[in-house]
Amino acid sequence: MNIKKYADNSKIIHVNHNFMQDNQSSLIRTFVIEEVNVQFIRLVFSLANMPSGSYIEITDRKRQHTRIFPLNNGATLDVTFYNNCIDIKVILPKNYHYNKNQIAELTYYEALPQDLTQIVEDSHDGRQPYMWYKNTPFFNPVRAVHFAAFNGYGGSCSFIGSANHVLTNRHVALGANSQIDPEAIKSSEMWVNWHNITNDFSSPITDIIHFDIDKVLTYGKEIGGVEDYALFTITDFDYQNAHVKTLFGGLKLQETINNERENIYIPQHGGAKPLQISARLVSSMHPFASITPQPEYGDLFILGDMEPGSSGSPLIGRETHNILGILWGRFLFTQHSISSPYLIDKLKDFISDSNIHIKAQDNIVSHNIEATPVDNAEIKVILGDKEQLIPFDTILVENHDGYSIVEMAGLDLTTRKTMPVKYKVLAIMSNHQVSHLNDPALIGEVTLRFIPYQHPQDTVIKSWFVARIERDGEIVNNYITRILSYNYDVFEIPFDVNNADCLPLIFDAKQANTILHPFTETNPNLSFYTLRHGQGPENVGEISDGYSILKTQVINAKGEKELVTFQAYRIKSVTASEPYPLISTPSRINVKCNYDFKGPSYLRVCYYPEDNLHLIGKGTFKGIIALHGSDESGSTDRLCKNILLDITING
Numbered sequence: 001m002n003i004k005k006y007a008d009n010s011k012i013i014h015v016n017h018n019f020m021q022d023n024q025s026s027l028i029r030t031f032v033i034e035e036v037n038v039q040f041i042r043l044v045f046s047l048a049n050m051p052s053g054s055y056i057e058i059t060d061r062k063r064q065h066t067r068i069f070p071l072n073n074g075a076t077l078d079v080t081f082y083n084n085c086i087d088i089k090v091i092l093p094k095n096y097h098y099n100k101n102q103i104a105e106l107t108y109y110e111a112l113p114q115d116l117t118q119i120v121e122d123s124h125d126g127r128q129p130y131m132w133y134k135n136t137p138f139f140n141p142v143r144a145v146h147f148a149a150f151n152g153y154g155g156s157c158s159f160i161g162s163a164n165h166v167l168t169n170r171h172v173a174l175g176a177n178s179q180i181d182p183e184a185i186k187s188s189e190m191w192v193n194w195h196n197i198t199n200d201f202s203s204p205i206t207d208i209i210h211f212d213i214d215k216v217l218t219y220g221k222e223i224g225g226v227e228d229y230a231l232f233t234i235t236d237f238d239y240q241n242a243h244v245k246t247l248f249g250g251l252k253l254q255e256t257i258n259n260e261r262e263n264i265y266i267p268q269h270g271g272a273k274p275l276q277i278s279a280r281l282v283s284s285m286h287p288f289a290s291i292t293p294q295p296e297y298g299d300l301f302i303l304g305d306m307e308p309g310s311s312g313s314p315l316i317g318r319e320t321h322n323i324l325g326i327l328w329g330r331f332l333f334t335q336h337s338i339s340s341p342y343l344i345d346k347l348k349d350f351i352s353d354s355n356i357h358i359k360a361q362d363n364i365v366s367h368n369i370e371a372t373p374v375d376n377a378e379i380k381v382i383l384g385d386k387e388q389l390i391p392f393d394t395i396l397v398e399n400h401d402g403y404s405i406v407e408m409a410g411l412d413l414t415t416r417k418t419m420p421v422k423y424k425v426l427a428i429m430s431n432h433q434v435s436h437l438n439d440p441a442l443i444g445e446v447t448l449r450f451i452p453y454q455h456p457q458d459t460v461i462k463s464w465f466v467a468r469i470e471r472d473g474e475i476v477n478n479y480i481t482r483i484l485s486y487n488y489d490v491f492e493i494p495f496d497v498n499n500a501d502c503l504p505l506i507f508d509a510k511q512a513n514t515i516l517h518p519f520t521e522t523n524p525n526l527s528f529y530t531l532r533h534g535q536g537p538e539n540v541g542e543i544s545d546g547y548s549i550l551k552t553q554v555i556n557a558k559g560e561k562e563l564v565t566f567q568a569y570r571i572k573s574v575t576a577s578e579p580y581p582l583i584s585t586p587s588r589i590n591v592k593c594n595y596d597f598k599g600p601s602y603l604r605v606c607y608y609p610e611d612n613l614h615l616i617g618k619g620t621f622k623g624i625i626a627l628h629g630s631d632e633s634g635s636t637d638r639l640c641k642n643i644l645l646d647i648t649i650n651g
Contacts, residue, residue, distance in 0.1 A: 010112045018105040019090040023628070023640040024098055026495035028531045029090040030628050030640075033109060038084040040112035040272065045077040048103040053093030055414045056104065057460075061085040063533075064207055064368045066484060068413040068460055069187065071104055078151045079187045082208070082272070084111075089531075094458075124282035127305045129203075130195040130267070130275040138265050138277060141321045143360030144251045145267040145275065145314060147191040148172055148213070148232075151184030155311035156269045157232075158323065159250045161354035164233045166190065167253075167343070168312035169328055171223040173216050173230035180216050188213040190234060192248065193366040193480075195275040205274050209366045209482055211238040217350055226298035226338045228328040231347055237418060241409050241464040243392050247478055249360030251314060253340040253351070254322035257300075263288040264324060266304045268313035278305040279318075291315055291324055291337065298342030300325045302335040322357065361468075367481040369450070371423075372534030373490050374551050374563060377450040379481055383443050383469060387476055389427075391437070392466040399436040402426070405453060406437070410461040410485075421461055421485065422453040455487040486533050490553045493644060494531055494626050500642035501629075505566075507607045509615040509651040517603035517629070517643065526601045526629040526641070528570055535625055536568065550605065554615075554623035554649060562621055564649055565611045569604045603629065605645065618651040 019029040033041060043058065050071035059066040060083035067079055071090070090104050133139045144159040148168055155172035159165070174180060190211040196203045211234040220227030238244070265279040266289055278289050281303065289304035302315065306327065315325045315337055325337035344355065369377035381389060391397055396407040403426050410421035427435045428447040435442060455461060465481040507513045530536040536550035550566040615621060629641040 010110060012108055012110050014108045015106045016108075018103055020098070020102045020104055023495075023642065025499040026531075026628070026640075026642055027092045027094065027096060028494050028626075028628075029092075029104075030529055030531070030630065031088040031106060032527070032529075032630075033086040033088070035084045035111045037113060038111045040080060040082055040110075041084065041086050042078070042080045042110040042112070043086065043088070044107050044109065045079075046103060046105045046107050047071055047075055047077060049099065049101045050104055051093055051096055051099075051102070053414070054096070054104075055091055055460075057087075057089045057091065059087050061087070063370060065210065066368075066370070067187070070414055070416065076183050077187055078184060080149045080151075080154070082191070125305050126280050126282040127268075127270070127276045127278045129199055129201055130277060131197065132199040133277055133279075134199075137321065138267075138279065138316075140249070140360050140362055141251060141316060141357075142267040142275070142277065143247075143362075143364070144249050145269075146248075147194060147269040147272065148188070148312070149191060150188045150213070151175060151181065154269075154272055155309060156267070156313040156327075157190065158312075158314045158326075159244065159248055160253060160323065161250045161351055162245065162356050162358050163250075163351070163354035164236070164239045164244075165217075165250075165351060165354065166232050166234065167314070167323075167326060167347075168230055168232070169326065170219045170228045170230045171328075172312050173219060173232055176223070180219075185213060185215060191269075193364055194269070201274075201276075207366045207368050209242075209368065209480060211235070211242065211244070218347065220346065224329060224331070225336075226296070226328075226342055229326065229338055229343060229346065231350060237409065237411050238464070241394050241466075242480060242482075243394070243464075243466045245358050246392070247361050247364055247466070247480060250354075250356075250358040251316070252322045252357040253344050253347075253355055254317065254320060254324055255344060256341060257291075257293065257324050257339060259293055261286075261290050261292045262324065263290050263318045264304070264315045265289060265318060266302075266306065266310075266313050266315055266327070268306060268310040268327075270307040270310040270313075272309045281305065288318065293339065294336075298339045300337045300339050302327065302337055304335070306335060361475065361478045363475075363477045365477060365479050367479070368484075369481060370484040370486065370533065371450055371452050372486045372532070373488065374553055375534035377483055377485075379448050379479065381446050381448060381467075381469065381479060382477070383446055384471065384476070385443065387443075387469050387471045388440065389437055389442065389446075390468050390470055392468070395465065395467070397437055399438050402434050402436065404436040404438070406465070408463045408465065410463045412456075413460045413462055413484075419456075419461075421455060421463055423463075423483070423485075424451040424453045425449065426451070450483055452485045452487060455485055457487055457489065459485070459487050461485045461487075488532055490532065490535075491555065491624060493624060495642040495644075497644060500644050502644045502646055503605075504646045504648070505605065505607070506648045507650070509612060509618070509649050510609055512606070512608050514604060514606045526570075526603075526631060526639075528568075528603050528643070529628045529630070531626045531628060547606075550625055550645075552623045552625050552647070554621035554647060556619050556621050562615055562618070564607075564615065564621065564623065564647065566625075567606045567608065567611075569606075571602050571604055603627070603643065607649075612649070615649050615651050620651065621647075621649045623647045 157168035219230035371377035625645040627643040
């Protein structure tokens with residue numbers, strides 16, 4: 001299923017924006033894409049001659065989905081996001097020198113609309129959200145079914161057996177290509193634990209976690225028909241450290257199937273939406289989804305509700321809970337799949353010793369969190385009476401008075417090297433009492449705060465924190481958390497100050513104060529972004545009462561560090577001639593100007609003592625916040641201003 005073909009009215013926007021030509025005095029280059037009524041955005045980049053140590057970061061608005069790719073190898077990059085707002089940054093090494101032959105170009109992006117045409121049995125859709133089946137025998141086996149996004153293509157897939165094996169269609173894994181594209185594999189992912197949190201299609205969805213795809217082991221000879229299969233793996237780092245088999249299990253391919261109709265259920269990400277299941281049919285002479293073997297060896301006829309995007313979905317027997325086949329698509333007016341005996345024969349060199357059923361965990365809570373020098377990473381867990389939080393065996397825990405030191409495997413996303421990393425973890429109860437992870441007194445809602453401990457400078461490190469909650473030896477819940485740790489120098493200016501607007505913020509810690517970005521009549525319609533993650537809006541993050549939070553570390557002469565917090569607005573003048581916007585529309589600083597009237601926009605930064613009580617009476621602290629102001633025209637010659645907030649807080 002080509003996700004580019006979900007709807008005929010998808011649009012392609014040719015950008016041809018070379019980050020290397022943009023704002024050449026900065027080590028961080030930014031670009032923002034915002035679309036309306038869009039479900040997916042697919043980004044296509046062209047790359048050449050990029051310096052060693054450079055990388056690209058792409059993230060969605062809430063930073064639930066973050067992709068980081070080193071840029072010193074490869075010629076193209078093709079990435080798909082399940083979101084309508086995307087932030088892009090190219091980060092260059094400190095010793096960077098401009099070369100006109102360097103290319104990091106966003107060639108085009110494709111926006112795929114939300115309204116997808118369903119193709120379901122008898123025009124009646126009997127599918128239900130995954131959580132509808134929570135207390136049924138279907139619930140646990142379906143934990144193994146997820147979504148795979150390959151280079152602009154996507155479909156359902158399943159963990160199978162006891163090894164690192166994932167099964168889908170050839171046309172999902174390879175698209176229209178006749179062979180594997182290594183450039184496509186490096187940006188391909190599995191989207192895991194993606195479902196509505198209640199039995200309601202309109203309910204919020206879980207935090208999707210993402211596993212990197214490693215390689216395609218084998219695939220069939222053609223697209224469509226019984227040869228439309230592919231077997232792939234995820235990276236060993238994700239497979240081992242996320243404890244994939246323990247949490248999500250693996251389905252067994254059934255060796256034989258009946259020659260007559262057999263009832264099934266079909267878990268699927270149809271239309272690339274949260275997990276749903278077709279089990280009962282609404283308007284059919286047969287009440288259950290089913291399969292019927294066809295004369296051609298390996299071919300099964302399917303009776304069930306599916307839609308585009310369901311390719312690769314497993315057909316699971318209602319009695320055995322084994323895979324009886326996988327959907328490959330529609331032919332004329334019927335839906336077809338590849339039978340499990342045929343797949344076993346084709347995949348025997350890989351799965352002969354691992355084709356067994358591995359039971360999954362019923363309750364899995366997933367999180368994506370990020371830690372920075374100015375922002376800690378946190379998750380919440382619920383502990384009942386006599387319940388204990390137990391990290392999995394890849395995590396080493398050393399308990400201290402009021403905190404734990406945990407060690408786990410880390411993957412440097414900018415170099416792809418692995419290393420052990422440590423976090424200081426605080427277990428904070430609702431009464432604000434702080435303890436370590438194994439304290440038997442922990443009960444109720446407990447916040448786990450992860451503070452990076454001795455992480456290397458200038459790195460972005462991914463780790464998996466996996467733990468279970470037990471009561472009397474029985475598993476109550478499981479938590480899987482992807483942690484990204486950003487370690488940068490908050491006092492380092494990432495651009496040439498000689499080519500920047502420098503705003504001195506010299507404030508008394510006890511008094512409210514405000515500063516406005518210098519007015520010029522030629523100021524364009526600017527949007528503003530913080531360059532360092534955690535310091536404030538990077539065209540992402542939530543707002544409160546029409547303003548955005550800016551924050552950074554500040555330091556005094558003794559080397560002591562504290563956090564300072566500002567409120568920031570982007571405001572518009574009614575006329576371009578006013579030196580100060582007497583009538584303005586407050587807006588968060590991280591969005592485009594979408595107002596009907598014309599004129600320049602301004603950055604307004606406000607300091608309030610009540611947000612910074614810990615600075616009062618503490619002496620003088622200094623720090624910086626680096627910003628970009630961009631006209632967001634999308635043109636190669638767009639204006640991008642570097643803005644430095646030079647902060648002095650006198651206590």
